[in-house]
Amino acid sequence: MKWLYKLFMKRSSWSFPYFIFLLVFVVLPLVLIGIYAFQDAAGKFTLDNFSKFISNPEAANTFVYSIGIAIITTLLCILLGYPAAYILSNRSLCRSRVMVVLFILPMWINILVRTLATVALFDFMHLPLGEGALIFGMVYNFLPFMIYPIYNTMSKMDHSYIEAAQDLGANPFTVFSKVVLPLSMPGVMSGVMMVFMPTISTFAIAELLTMNNIKLFGTTIQENINNGMWNYGAALSLIMLVIIFATDLFRDNEEDRATNEGGII
Amino acid sequence: MKKFFAQTYLWLLLALLYAPIVIIAIFSFTEAKVLGNWTGFSTKLYTSLFQSGAHHSLVRAIENTLVIALIAATVSTLLGSVAAIGIERLRGHKKMVLNTLNNIPMLNPDIITGISLFLLFVSLGISQGYTTVILAHITFCTPYVVLCVLPRLQQMNPNIFEAALDLGATPFQALRKVLIPEIKPGMISGFILAFTLSIDDFAVTIFTIGTEGLETLSTFIYADARKGGLTPELRPLSTIIFATVLLLLVVINVRAERNRRKEEEAAR
Amino acid sequence: MRKFYSMVTALLVGFALTALTGCGVDDSRLSILKVYNWADYIDEDLLSEFEEWYLEQTGEEVKVVYQLFDINEIMLAKIERGKEDFDVVCPSEYIIERMLRNDLLLPINKDFGTTPNYLGNISPYIHRVFDKIDGHGKDANDYAVGYMWGTTGFLYNPKYVTREEVSSWSALWNPKFSKKLLIKDAFRDVYCPLLIYAKQQELASGAMSLDSLMYDSSDASIALVEGLLKRAKPHVAGWEADFGKEIMTKEKAWLNLSWSGDAVWAIDEAEAVGVELDYVVPDEGSVVWFDGWVIPKYAKNTKAAAYFINFMCKPENAIRNMDAIGYVSVIATPEVMDYMSESAVESGCEEPLDVRYFFGEDADSVVINPAMYPDVSVINRCGMMHDSGARTANLLEMWSRVKGDNLNSGMVIFILLFFGCLFVLGVVRKVRRRRQRNRRW
Numbered sequence: 012m013k014w015l016y017k018l019f020m021k022r023s024s025w026s027f028p029y030f031i032f033l034l035v036f037v038v039l040p041l042v043l044i045g046i047y048a049f050q051d052a053a054g055k056f057t058l059d060n061f062s063k064f065i066s067n068p069e070a071a072n073t074f075v076y077s078i079g080i081a082i083i084t085t086l087l088c089i090l091l092g093y094p095a096a097y098i099l100s101n102r103s104l105c106r107s108r109v110m111v112v113l114f115i116l117p118m119w120i121n122i123l124v125r126t127l128a129t130v131a132l133f134d135f136m137h138l139p140l141g142e143g144a145l146i147f148g149m150v151y152n153f154l155p156f157m158i159y160p161i162y163n164t165m166s167k168m169d170h171s172y173i174e175a176a177q178d179l180g181a182n183p184f185t186v187f188s189k190v191v192l193p194l195s196m197p198g199v200m201s202g203v204m205m206v207f208m209p210t211i212s213t214f215a216i217a218e219l220l221t222m223n224n225i226k227l228f229g230t231t232i233q234e235n236i237n238n239g240m241w242n243y244g245a246a247l248s249l250i251m252l253v254i255i256f257a258t259d260l261f262r263d264n265e266e267d268r269a270t271n272e273g274g275i276i
Numbered sequence: 277m278k279k280f281f282a283q284t285y286l287w288l289l290l291a292l293l294y295a296p297i298v299i300i301a302i303f304s305f306t307e308a309k310v311l312g313n314w315t316g317f318s319t320k321l322y323t324s325l326f327q328s329g330a331h332h333s334l335v336r337a338i339e340n341t342l343v344i345a346l347i348a349a350t351v352s353t354l355l356g357s358v359a360a361i362g363i364e365r366l367r368g369h370k371k372m373v374l375n376t377l378n379n380i381p382m383l384n385p386d387i388i389t390g391i392s393l394f395l396l397f398v399s400l401g402i403s404q405g406y407t408t409v410i411l412a413h414i415t416f417c418t419p420y421v422v423l424c425v426l427p428r429l430q431q432m433n434p435n436i437f438e439a440a441l442d443l444g445a446t447p448f449q450a451l452r453k454v455l456i457p458e459i460k461p462g463m464i465s466g467f468i469l470a471f472t473l474s475i476d477d478f479a480v481t482i483f484t485i486g487t488e489g490l491e492t493l494s495t496f497i498y499a500d501a502r503k504g505g506l507t508p509e510l511r512p513l514s515t516i517i518f519a520t521v522l523l524l525l526v527v528i529n530v531r532a533e534r535n536r537r538k539e540e541e542a543a544r
Numbered sequence: 545m546r547k548f549y550s551m552v553t554a555l556l557v558g559f560a561l562t563a564l565t566g567c568g569v570d571d572s573r574l575s576i577l578k579v580y581n582w583a584d585y586i587d588e589d590l591l592s593e594f595e596e597w598y599l600e601q602t603g604e605e606v607k608v609v610y611q612l613f614d615i616n617e618i619m620l621a622k623i624e625r626g627k628e629d630f631d632v633v634c635p636s637e638y639i640i641e642r643m644l645r646n647d648l649l650l651p652i653n654k655d656f657g658t659t660p661n662y663l664g665n666i667s668p669y670i671h672r673v674f675d676k677i678d679g680h681g682k683d684a685n686d687y688a689v690g691y692m693w694g695t696t697g698f699l700y701n702p703k704y705v706t707r708e709e710v711s712s713w714s715a716l717w718n719p720k721f722s723k724k725l726l727i728k729d730a731f732r733d734v735y736c737p738l739l740i741y742a743k744q745q746e747l748a749s750g751a752m753s754l755d756s757l758m759y760d761s762s763d764a765s766i767a768l769v770e771g772l773l774k775r776a777k778p779h780v781a782g783w784e785a786d787f788g789k790e791i792m793t794k795e796k797a798w799l800n801l802s803w804s805g806d807a808v809w810a811i812d813e814a815e816a817v818g819v820e821l822d823y824v825v826p827d828e829g830s831v832v833w834f835d836g837w838v839i840p841k842y843a844k845n846t847k848a849a850a851y852f853i854n855f856m857c858k859p860e861n862a863i864r865n866m867d868a869i870g871y872v873s874v875i876a877t878p879e880v881m882d883y884m885s886e887s888a889v890e891s892g893c894e895e896p897l898d899v900r901y902f903f904g905e906d907a908d909s910v911v912i913n914p915a916m917y918p919d920v921s922v923i924n925r926c927g928m929m930h931d932s933g934a935r936t937a938n939l940l941e942m943w944s945r946v947k948g949d950n951l952n953s954g955m956v957i958f959i960l961l962f963f964g965c966l967f968v969l970g971v972v973r974k975v976r977r978r979r980q981r982n983r984r985w
């Protein structure tokens with residue numbers, strides 16, 4: 012009993028239930044699907060699925076293109092969402108808390124219905140469908156995921172820091188770049204995660220808003236699965252996971268070192 | 277002046293976000309099967325929506341969607357918040373591993389998450405239905421909750437919690453009086469995001485839905501889109517759902533505003 | 545805190561509910577019929593009427609549990625890998641073929657005792673098409689019963705496109721329709737007709753039979769079709785999954801390679817908004833598709849399943865289904881013909897067609913909608929698609945090569961620039977931090 016209490020006292024052990032949950036519902040299923048990536052249709056071990064990815068430029072190009080679209084979407088979301096979150100969290104600029112919820116409400120309409128409405132909107136304004144429409148649709152769809160975490164951190168921000176900086180003679184720009192921005196960084200990072208990652212693997216938006224002329228990596232995977240080619244589809248998604256996490260690993264190391272050195276704040 | 281610009285910006289952004297919804301609302305008042313064709317004003321879609329019979333399954337699908345979303349969002353909020361409290365204290369490799377695992381459900385295309393969970397349930401011999409759909413939704417919702425709560429914890433002064441303990445608070449009290457209030461807005465955001473994701477999900481649901489005739493709004497809509505285009509009744513339905521929620525929000529807002537004003541007056 | 549408790553209770557109630565709905569299934573499984581069908585593909589009132597009818601005929605109660613799917617392969621995966629116990633399913637022809645080959649189907653018991661057997665109402669033409677299903681020795685007519693059928697062709701807008709122009713598949717690369725052309729995003733339904741087009745001389749001279757050509761997915765044939773599609777590609781405005789009909793009714797595209805079922809839907813809708821559309825199967829030939837009822841291997845209530853299939857073949861039910869969904873039923877009794885002929889006359893069809901192949905000997909000149917029941921001269925040039933098995937991967941690869949990717953140098957430069965900036969920023973930050981630390985020392 013005592014060790015249980017001790018365990019409970021140690022806050023880091025609180026992540027344990029979630030760790031178990033992740034093992035069962037994320038890692039184990041991923042292993043199951045990972046097995047498919049190394050099999051051919053008959054169930055024999057093979058690396059063909061991976062060599063096919065390398066020898067087919069389409070899939071690799073689509074992947075790079077999706078990363079590009081994801082970067083653009085994420086940047087635009089920050090550009091539009093950051094000021095919005097700043098205003099929302101600032102009591103003197105926006106008093107109503109319900110405004111925040113207003114930003115997520117459109118998402119309660121089903122994505123397919125919403126995207127078809129966006130297509131109708133583009134029609135109505137005589138705008139062509141294509142890359143522009145795709146990026147609009149992506150930003151439209153993921154903006155709330157950027158605003159929310161930034162709003163979160165900003166509304167908790169200690170305003171005495173800002174006042175102190177102002178008292179010490181910092182101009183508004185310096186206040187922003189030296190105080191507000193670093194303090195809201197954890198929120199921005201969360202937002203980037205929530206926008207960047209799902210953007211690469213969405214499909215319905217691209218299908219409808221570009222009349223299927225632009226393919227994202229999610230579409231490629233979807234297409235393979237929907238035609239019964241689970242093995243190649245599994246390999247593609249495994250490749251994507253590995254590449255993304257390779258960059259993620261790099262980033263985390265940097266930041267960890269920074270915190271260990273007593274950086275950031 | 278500054279406030280004026282800020283408000284204008286917000287409303288412009290909202291106008292952009294709401295433009296497609298307005299289109300849906302407008303075209304819910306015409307009979308055309310295709311969204312964007314106008315065949316004259318009519319409220320026929322609204323009346324046919326409320327007729328029992330063919331669209332009965334639609335109403336049941338909405339009920340299922342809401343129940344699933346509520347349960348999934350609640351569980352993910354609890355699980356995710358507890359996890360975030362722990363993760364924030366982790367260091368080094370352990371933290372990295374957990375962060376990476378946490379990102380997987382977000383990065384994985386929905387369909388892969390769906391298939392992998394489907395394989396899991398099949399190999400564990402769990403019969404699929406309500407429970408499996410909820411479990412699957414918890415799986416892909418929780419990471420978003422973690423990402424909402426974590427920044428609040430990182431911002432928090434770590435000494436406050438320790439101080440509470442030093443001053444003789446039990447860990448439970450410290451949690452209740454110090455930690456929970458700090459992360460509450462994050463939990464609320466997380467809950468809302470999880471709820472939204474759950475309502476919208478299709479690919480994961482379709483694979484974990486089983487054989488008991490369970491339909492959610494999104495499986496209904498997607499299946500619908502393949503043959504013969506979207507049921508036009510979805511337009512009045514979306515409009516009604518949306519108008520209701522909006523009205524609810526306005527009411528809450530007005531009331532909160534009135535309360536606040538009263539409090540301010542009382543304080544004076 | 546109270547909030548927390550109420551949350552927990554809500555959860556517990558939720559789980560209790562799910563547990564309740566979860567159990568109590570097995571004991572009464574024979575009173576449940578699990579139907580797995582496409583959405584909007586049945587007159588849903590028929591489901592409850594079937595329950596009454598079944599009680600009348602057999603004295604047994606049954607409750608229909610109805611579930612929807614949207615993609616053939618997902619349905620297949622759920623049955624093949626998930627061993628889910630659907631009793632009656634409605635897949636497309638090539639999936640029926642694949643299920644038959646993989647031993648996933650049960651034979652349909654056609655002995656209904658005193659209940660009339662309606663399966664004989666199915667057109668002999670459909671039986672002949674079913675004979676072409678290659679089930680590795682198994683006769684598809686024992687395992688599957690047709691439901692709806694149609695062809696692949698051009699949906700077009702007569703205002704901009706003449707009938708002559710779309711009487712050949714070469715309309716796909718006619719510069720006149722540049723950027724006004726939509727192609728169905730279904731490689732099977734595009735590959736087969738274009739293969740027929742490419743081999744039209746061999747087919748005409750008799751050097752090759754249509755039935756054998758339909759099995760052909762060799763590298764040479766794939767390359768041939770790929771060449772044709774690449775000629776069409778610059779003119780293509782979009783590859784539609786299910787939005788083509790909508791774009792056509794808005795006159796934003798003039799020509800759409802699509803299924804007859806979708807075409808009929810679009811023609812109706814276009815009429816409502818005052819746009820004229822028409823459907824034609826090009827002269828070189830095309831493919832017929834159909835969906836049929838089957839009983840999967842893991843079905844638990846095969847008796848009710850067979851009765852359900854029988855019930856769907858009742859002529860009046862077939863008519864009701866056709867009215868509800870706009871597709872063409874495989875049922876070919878005189879009452880179906882009269883009904884369809886009447887509605888065709890009402891909507892302004894005049895030209896009589898020879899549909900003996902479908903309705904039998906008396907139907908040598910019937911006024912009927914040609915988009916739904918093509919003339920015999922068209923049908924003779926239509927083949928049946930087969931499951932391409934392991935070659936599916938090659939077809940899909942060809943398809944993605946044709947559709948291509950959108951990576952351009954602008955995007956590459958942008959990505960490189962972006963990562964370059966990130967890198968520079970990181971270095972600058974590090975250098976600055978080091979300097980700060982040095983200062984501190």
